[in-house]
Amino acid sequence: MxxxxxFIQPPFPTDLVEELHALVDRPIRVMVICGTQTRxxxxxxxxxxxxxxxxxxxxxxxxxxxxxxxxIDAFVKIGKEPDVITATCEDLLRVQGSQESLESIKQxxxxxxxxxxxxxxxxxxxxxxxxIVVFTAVGFEGAAPDVAETILEAASEGIxxxxxxxxxxxxxxxxxxxxxxxxxxxxGLLCSAHIQSITDSQAYADLARQHHLSCAVAGFGIAEILxxxxxxVKQIISEKPIITNxxxxxxxxxxxxxxSKIMSEVFFAVETDWxxxxxxxxxxxxxxxxxxxxxxxxxxxxxxxxxxEEFQCxxxxxxxxxxxxxxxxxxxxxxxxxxxxxxxxxxQEGLCASYFRHIFGRL
Numbered sequence: 001m002x003x004x005x006x007f008i009q010p011p012f013p014t015d016l017v018e019e020l021h022a023l024v025d026r027p028i029r030v031m032v033i034c035g036t037q038t039r040x041x042x043x044x045x046x047x048x049x050x051x052x053x054x055x056x057x058x059x060x061x062x063x064x065x066x067x068x069x070x071x072i073d074a075f076v077k078i079g080k081e082p083d084v085i086t087a088t089c090e091d092l093l094r095v096q097g098s099q100e101s102l103e104s105i106k107q108x109x110x111x112x113x114x115x116x117x118x119x120x121x122x123x124x125x126x127x128x129x130x131x132i133v134v135f136t137a138v139g140f141e142g143a144a145p146d147v148a149e150t151i152l153e154a155a156s157e158g159i160x161x162x163x164x165x166x167x168x169x170x171x172x173x174x175x176x177x178x179x180x181x182x183x184x185x186x187x188g189l190l191c192s193a194h195i196q197s198i199t200d201s202q203a204y205a206d207l208a209r210q211h212h213l214s215c216a217v218a219g220f221g222i223a224e225i226l227x228x229x230x231x232x233v234k235q236i237i238s239e240k241p242i243i244t245n246x247x248x249x250x251x252x253x254x255x256x257x258x259x260s261k262i263m264s265e266v267f268f269a270v271e272t273d274w275x276x277x278x279x280x281x282x283x284x285x286x287x288x289x290x291x292x293x294x295x296x297x298x299x300x301x302x303x304x305x306x307x308x309e310e311f312q313c314x315x316x317x318x319x320x321x322x323x324x325x326x327x328x329x330x331x332x333x334x335x336x337x338x339x340x341x342x343x344x345x346x347x348q349e350g351l352c353a354s355y356f357r358h359i360f361g362r363l
Contacts, residue, residue: 016226017049023233024051029185030232031178031321033059033171034192035349036220042358044222054229057186057321060174060277063139064091064347065319068273070305071167072097075136076105078165078300085111085128087121088136094346098305102136118150118164125154125162134296137164144168144285145259148266151287151294163296166267166285172203173283174274179211184321188214188232190225266291273304275343276316315342318351325355332360 032038038058041050050056060066076097079086086102093103093114106112111131115121121135137147147164154162179186189208208215214235218228265288272284287295297304313335314328325331325344335341337356344352 012044013223013226016223016230020049020054020226020230020233021051023230023237024054025237027053027055028187028233028236029055029057030188030190030229031057031059031175031186032190032225033061033175034190034220035061035351035354037190037192037218037225038351039354039358040220040222040225042354045358049222049226050229054233057184058318058324058351059178059321060171060274060319062319062344062347062350063143063169064089064095065315065343065350066169066174066274066276067092067095067138067167067343068275068304069097070273071165072101073099074297074302074304075102075165076100077302078134078296079105079110079112081132081300083131085113085124085131085133086136087113087115087124087133089116089138090114091347091349092136092138094340095343096346118147119153122150122154122159122162125159129161132161132163132299135162135164136167138167140168141170144263144267148262151266151291152262154294155291160293163294163299164287165296166287168267168285169272169274170203170269170283170285172207173280174277176207176210177277177280178320179207179213186211186213186321187236188216188229190228190232191215191217193217193219193224274319276319313342313345315344315352318344325352326359328352332356336360 032041038056038061041056072095075086075088075092078084079102088102093106093112094101102112113124115124115135118135118137121133125133135150137143147166147168151164175189178184191204207213214232216228216231218224267285268288269282270284270286271279271281273279274283292298313330314323317323318325318328328335330341331352335345335352337345337353340346342352344350345356347353
């Protein structure tokens with residue numbers, strides 16, 4: 001009998017590395033938004049694949065990490081209510097609010113369940129009709145259609161023991177805020193292929209034009225990332241950012257048109273807070289009044305508090321691309337994967353957690 005099929009690792013793209021090194025003839029700063037792409041680059045960092053003059057800056061690409069303490073406090077406050085089941089993603093559990101986290105209140109007896117999707121949270125509501133299931137809707141714009149569809153399904157079935165804390169954020173307004181800072185001096189933007197699943201790629205195209213950014217959309221493998229960086233560097237050197245913006249190649253499909261319709265039925269954009277970036281206009285979603293039964297913020301009469309974060313670490317600077325995790329004085333000392341201080345370490349997808357695994361995982 002034949003053994004299990006083995007995965008064949010693709011050959012390392014040495015030719016692309018050589019091309020990138022030959023192209024870079026000046027200091028260039030490129031922001032890589034996606035955490036998955038950053039982790040891929042970290043994986044190959046020992047091979048010194050990037051030219052010395054090509055600096056990679058990470059963006060606010062972790063939705064858990066940019067969640068301000070005031071939002072965590074709201075999750076905690078609702079989660080401590082009697083007969084409430086908080087349905088949340090695993091990554092959010094250890095992120096600290098002002099005083100507590102969802103994990104800490106779970107240890108004290110609060111009902112907190114880990115789910116992988118909003119539909120799974122709705123299933124909990126069906127199974128426990130005597131409890132109110134509250135789903136913590138975190139993520140970027142790509143997560144919004146699934147949350148909207150779940151709310152509409154709950155409404156159509158008359159399920160009244162399900163609601164959502166809307167904490168979804170839109171990346172383009174936050175990137176616009178960052179690109180407006182001349183000290184960052186970002187010349188290029190590498191976006192992930194996830195952009196192909198969102199409903200409004202035009203916002204990214206407008207962002208690129210407004211800030212004269214050279215851009216590329218790339219997959220998550222090292223060869224695809226290198227090809228994206230090569231494209232960006234060529235645009236910068238020629239001083240001619242591509243006329244046909246890569247975001248315009250994202251075609252409208254029946255799915256994206258449907259998603260846009262669903263989202264407009266459920267949400268509208270408002271100003272919201274970002275950890276490390278402050279309050280940004282049009283960067284968050286709230287649920288429309290006609291569906292207020294499914295809005296946990298209105299149902300439990302809570303508010304998202306504003307204010308400065310009080311973590312003894314530099315998460316704010318890391319999230320805004322001003323520091324790398326290993327430049328934070330707390331990194332690997334008072335802030336570790338077992339004892340995270342800030343959200344960038346607490347969240348498995350956070351940049352500090354990725355750096356920690358990369359650096360200390362080999363010791």
